[in-house]
Amino acid sequence: MARVRKRSTHLSKLCSFSCCRRAGATDEHARIGQKGYSRVVYCNEADSQEQIRLKYRGNYVSTTKYTAANFIPKSLFEQFRRVANVYFLVVACVSFSPLAPYSGPSILAPLVIVIGATIAKEGIEDWHRRSQDIEANNRKVEVFDGNGSFKETKWKDIRVGHLVKVCKDEYFPADLLLLSSEYEDGVCYVETMNLDGETNLKLKHALEVTSSIRGVETIKDFRAVIKCEDPNEHLYSFVGTLYYECKQYALSPQQILLRGSKLKNTNYIYGVVIFTGHDTKVMQNAVGPPSKRTRIERTMDKIFYILFSALVLVSFVGSVVFGIETKKDNGGNYGRWYLRPDSTTVFFDSRRPLVAAFLHFLTALMLYGYLIPISLYVSIEICKVLQSIFINQDQAMYDEETERPAQARTSNLNEELGQVYTILSDKTGTLTCNSMEFVKCSIAGTAYGRGMTEVEVALARKRGEIIDEALATDTAEPGGSVKGFNFRDERIMNGNWVNEPHSDVIQKFFRVLATCHTAVPEVTESGQIVYEAESTDEVAFAIAAREVGFQFFSRNQTGIQLHELDPSTGERVDRLYKLLHVLEFSSARRRMSVIVRNPENQLLLLSKGADSVMFERLSEHGRMFEVQTKEHIERYSEAGLRTLVVAYRELDDDDGYKLWEEEYVKAKTSVGADRDDLLDKLTDMIERDFILLGATAVEDKLQKGVPSCIDKLARAGIRIWVLTGDKKGTAINIGYACSLLRHGMRQIVITLELPEIEALEKQGDKDAIATASLESVEKQIRDGKSQVDEESSIEFGLIIDGKSLYFALDENLVKLFMNLAMSCATVICCRSSPKQKAVVTRLVKSVTNKTTLAVGDGSNDVGMIQEADIGVGISGVEGMQAVMSSDFSIAQFRFLEHLLLVHGHWCYRRIAKMICYFFYKNIAFGFTLFWFEAYASFSGQPAYNDWYMSCYNVFFTSLPVIALGVFDQDVSATLCLEHPSLYQEGVQNILFSWIRILGWMFNGVLSSITIFFLTTNSITVQAFRNDGQVADYSVLGLTMYTCVVLTVNCQMALSVNYFTWIQHLFIWGSIALWFIFLLVYGSIPPTLSTTAYKVFIEACAPSIRFWLTALLVVIATLLPLFSYKAFQIRFRPMEHDTIQATRL
Amino acid sequence: MADMNRERHRTRETAFYLFTQQSLPACKPVLTPGWVITIFLFMGLIFIPVGLITLRASHSVVEIVDRYDTECVPEAFRIDKISYIQDDSIPKNCSRFMKVHKYMKAPIYIYYQLDNYYQNHRRYVKSRSDKQLLHGQKYHDTSSCQPVELNNGQPIVPCGLIAWSLFNDSFTFIRERAELKVNRKNIAWKSDRDHKFGKNVHPFNFQNGTLIGGGKLNPKVPLSDQEDLIVWMRTSALPSFRKLYGRIKEDLDADDVIVVNLMNNYNTYSFGGKKKLVLSTSSWLGGKNDFLGHACVIIGSSSLILAIVFTLLHLKYRRPYGDTSYLPWSRKSLSG
Secondary structure, three states: OOHHHHHHHHHOOOEEEHHOOOOOOOHHHOOOOOOOEEEEEEEOOOOOOHHHHHHOOOOOOOOOOOOOHHHHHHHHHHHHOOHHHHHHHHHHHHHOOOOOOOHHHHHHHHHHHHHHHHHHHHHHHHHHHHHHHHHHHHHHEEEEEOOOEEEEEHHOOOOOEEEEEEEEOOOOEEEEEEEEEEEOOOOOEEEHHHHHHHOOOOEEEOOOOOOOOOOHHHHHOOOOHEEEOOOOOOOOOOOEHHHHEEEEEOOOOOEEOOOEEEEEEOOOOEEEEEEEEHOOHHHOOOOOOOOOOOOHHHHHHHHHHHHHHHHHHHHHHHHHHHHHHHHHHOOOOOHHHHOOOOOHHHOOOOOOOHHHHHHHHHHHHHHHHHHHHOOOOHHHHHHHHHHHHHHOOOOHHHHOOOEEEEEEEOOOOOOHHEEEEEEEEEEEOOOOEEEEEEEEEOOOOOOOOOOOOHHHHHHHHOOOOOOOOOHHHHHHHOHHHHOOOOOOOOOOOOHHHHHHOOOHHHHHHHHHHHOOOOOOOEEOOOOOOEEEOHHHHHHHHHHHHHHHHEEEEEOOOOEEEEEEEOOOOOOOEEEEEEEEEEOOOOOOOOEEEEEOOOOOOOEEEEEEEEHHHHHHOOOOHHOOOHHHHHHHHHHHOOOOEEEEEEEEEEOOOOHHHHHHHHHHHHHOOOOOOHHHHHHHHHHHHHHHOOOEEEEEHHHHEEOOOOHHHHHHHHHHOOOOOOOOOOOOHHHHHHHHHHHOOOOOOOOEEEEEOOHHHHHHHHHHHHHHHHHHHHHHHHHHHHHHHHHHHHHOOEEEEEEHHHHHHHHHHHHHHHHHHHHHHOOOOOEEOOOHHHHHHHHHHHHHHHHHHHEEEEOOOOOHHHHHHHHEEEEEEEEEOOOOOOHHOOOOOEEEOOHHHHHHHHHHHHHHHHHHHHHHHHHHHHHHHHHHHHHHHHHHOOOOOOOOOOOHOOOOHHHHHHHHHHHHHHHHOOOHHHHHHHHHHHHHHHHHOHOOHHHHHHHHHHHHHHHHHHHHHHHHHHHOOOOOOOOOOOOOHHHHHHHHHHHHEEEEEEEEHHHHOEOOOOHHHHHHHHHHHHHHHHHHHHHHHHHHHHOOHHHHHHHHHOOOHHHHHHHHHHHHHHHHHHHHHHHHHHHHOOHHHHHHHOOO | HHHHHHHHHHHHHHHHHHOOOOOOOEEEOOOHHHHHHHHHHHHHHHHHHHHHHHHHHHOOOOEEEEEEOOOOOOOOOOOHHHHHHHHHOOOOOOEEEEEEEOOOOOHHHHHHEOOOOOOOOHHHHOOOOOHHHHHHOOOOHHHHHHOOOOOOEEEOOOOOOOHHOOOOOOOEEEEEEEEEOOOOOOOOOOOHEEEEEEEEOOOOOOOOOOOOOOOOOOOOOOHHHHHHHHHHOOOOOOEEEEEEEEOOOEOOOOEEEEEEEEEEOOOOOOOEEEEEEEEOEEEEOOOOOOHHHHHHHHHHHHHHHHHHHHHHHHOOOOOOOOOHHHHHHHHHHOOO
């Protein structure tokens, strides 16, 4: 009944079927006209002076982040919120001063490219939002023009005060006050899926005084003033007063139709626009999901700090040496006279070496800025977007039934998918389909319904019983073609029930099922009747009743009509049950009843509810089948079925009832804190002395592939917690069914359903209960912990119920509890509320300090999804709210396996490798500059031509890294799934551990040393060509740079595990690009190309020494890492190495 | 044709499908022991011979180096070399003897080598104007030439510190009383002569200031023919560098003694620099440098050693390749 409980708040609206609305003005209504309640709407007078003077916003909606005017400044501002970008901007600005070691444009160019790319990406995203806005703004709706006709008007032109007509299946263009509808009583049905994710229909009700305003003439003359609250984000509240014909009428949310919801089951309605555009409740609600950052990104920030410190340190060392060297020039004979220390600038002033050293420090910060990879952020972003596209495109995660692919709603969490330590899952709708199927029932002590549920099959397997294949397979394919109905029993079906011994009980039983609910029938085009209800259980009941022969086909304010089989005549007759009262469901009551008057004029109380509350309410003579029914219920819930007890009571149509009814109506319409208590007391008075009819069993079907998926995830070492609203028994059984609880696992159950606690509850002393409960929970946790500590070889499953959880999350206990929970392989929290789900998620996140993933489908999972590191929404039957707040959405739970084990693993690996490699390549490059400085007396002269350097990150080394970040796979998808343990590489963060990061950095330094010293010693001092020419500054720079480009690209080739033509193209293409660049850049006039002019073509290319040196340097630089890898793979293989080897 | 087109279309479609499903045909290199050993052996077998050949080339080069900066200062001035070099009245000529210890085949390259001379200093490197070198006085914006930009309000051509500090020691070579012919043409890069230094640009107002740096230039010769300047202006990469002075077109026999008459004009004394004169032949790999050969041999032999070590370890620790049971987390039972 979890579903029903969740919806209880909305069920209350159904009371309007029978009882009056609140009439009196509440406290809030008194505040109208004051601050916060100042809105005034002149109905049907949108063009009047008074309305225009108020200057309310129009209905134009814009959800874009930028406008055409502010795009450039705002997006630039966004970009420079990143520290690294600010650093680069400062560098670029300073680079136009004489401080700069190289020319300004060459520094600015990469920054412009990098930031331009990011801004372009922002722009494209915003453009998509904009086109959606345009679509919404240009939808049309009929607006009354004041002269007696309705005109089609675009949404964006609607203003406050307009009177609009909305037709069936149209969205409401703004927040409207419902005036009247097709129906005389002014009701209409709306679907609020876009608001709260609930697919069921809600009833809205116009004020009586306005419900007759329907004809054009009456509309024309309709004038009224609404004073109401200011725009706010509360979807379920509204305070306002309607001034109409000199009278005041209080308005409630009942009369408000919200933008974003849809008109259903009603041909048309008339409404007055109250809130428009951004003032509407849905727009006021629109807040982006909380932005989440991944672990890797956080580590990356630390690496940036390390690099910044390295940069400062290196610059400082350089400046000190530079200062000393410069000071030496200050002698009588001017030391290095060729530098003219006598006529110098402040930057090289040997008389003020401290100042010179300080200025040099700034220069050095710029020079060694290459240690910090400018394009890292943008490269990572590009990679992640492409990775998301791959996730979206993956056919393995495409659900053919619903035609829904997986969707990465945010691209920045991809690699986090590879590090999930705990999965917190909702049960209903996530593990199970949430399509309830009526499978069994127990009527008059006889169990009906054959076939086995999946849980039963699993249970039987667990017990080692032999399963009747015929029965087992029977359930595999849903019975017949009727959705929601999998009941087979020839004793009941096809009207056979009349021959059963207790046929009268059976008749009553199905009558209760057909009438005691809040479902609304809807006739489809094919003539079939489908039901819409707040809970899927009720739909299943209505369908079951229909299939057996009690077809519920019409409902209105006062009654319910059934087609029934008359057992005496065998004919189908229509019967009208007058619906007098609905005693709604609530989680406290755990039962629901209706009071009806049947065609025989009998007054009946029909009821269904949880076994725990129903059995104690049976009358003395109503307990005939109690024992058998209890037994059956036991068996059903063991089989993972949801059970309800069905009972009825005949009411005496006397003064006693009348008195009760009076009291009840009064309580219903009363306003005050004690209203609910009063209602509870009254319903309690009448809901007793039931006569037991039987019990129903509804199966919440497991989703396809759930058990095997959970098994895989468990084998990948991921802990799975199930947080469900179900009761303990059901939860445990579902646990077995989806192999969360496995054979040989020991269960630790923490519960407060203990005799001593219950005894206390009867006494009602709240403090005593709390203390006792806390003690009891603590004791149970300690017991559990000691069990776990004693036997380390057995796996444990922890089951805790919501009430105990409340105490276990107490400050003093939480540590102990989490400690126990962490040592259990499976944790099931049953009977937990949405809030508890979110709290548990937060706790798991903070206690384990590892990645948590929450998966759910309903609006009750939103808290959990937003709280977790990664939120996954199942885009199932329960609307889109979970999906809207999630980071990834999938159509079925089983796709989680593919999402985590394949995409998660790949993305983690890719990003981790990419970042390490990025730092490597920049350190390898940046440090060659430093070594060169050491030989240029730290004067700040870069070793390379300015444009070589600025192209380094953008052209010669970026594409292969991106290819690595997007395409690399260590093992194929199939192998990922075959070897789930591979996933542990991500969970244990092996590929992005500090050792590995520092290792790569060290390798970068080592590479730079190798490159610098091998190159300098090989090509200088002697002639480096056979024609006697020596290598000068430009030749050395070019050679060294060539070595760097070759090395980092070949290093990349060594790290890639997966070579498609793309990798080949990018890696070898980057190298080729460098040589092409040399040719092109070297052939433009020397005033532009400066030191690069013809160096390659004239000096280097003809020199064998140049090529030989390049070859030697590349091999020598790659050798350390290659050898390390070779030995490591052979003697200390990691998981993926081993799997790669098995592939051979 | 239509069929073929459709066929092509389909293959393109499947290729795109494979791309989106990340299952493009790919080469997935795995470092198996076989490959590792092969690669190590291969590198060893490549680099050791290459290194040996390189060493041989290096050894075939005959190189004579003579440091003359100290020797060419008269005994009396050895204590204060700076005043010697700065005093124009003292004659700077000096004679050195160089013994050829091995037959040297023409062309023999003459270099001068400077040590501890920071031609790569930022202030120095920047102090030039490529545009002025090409266009002469027509080009006015020579601010980059600071501090040798103007003299007496007149622009200096060529401007800048590099040109101003032009090396001006000169050498003549005598063998058995006959002067050796030294070819001082074509010592600069062709591209420099053709495109970087103007054919119609003549030195102007050069070395006219109070502080004379290095050599002077003949104002009648255009810059594109001032090869010493062009060579000098290709700044060196490191503080020790050689620059080409000329070529001797005659072979030198072993035990020949060459008398070098030089003008020791250039001041390296104030910053403790050294000056050397180098005569060297050239091989296909350029001048004498054992480093490259040694490095190749070292890399090659370490590859060989790694190959051997790897093979031995591989044979010693035999275990089926691809056994997952060695992994740390495989030992824990995760599957239950």
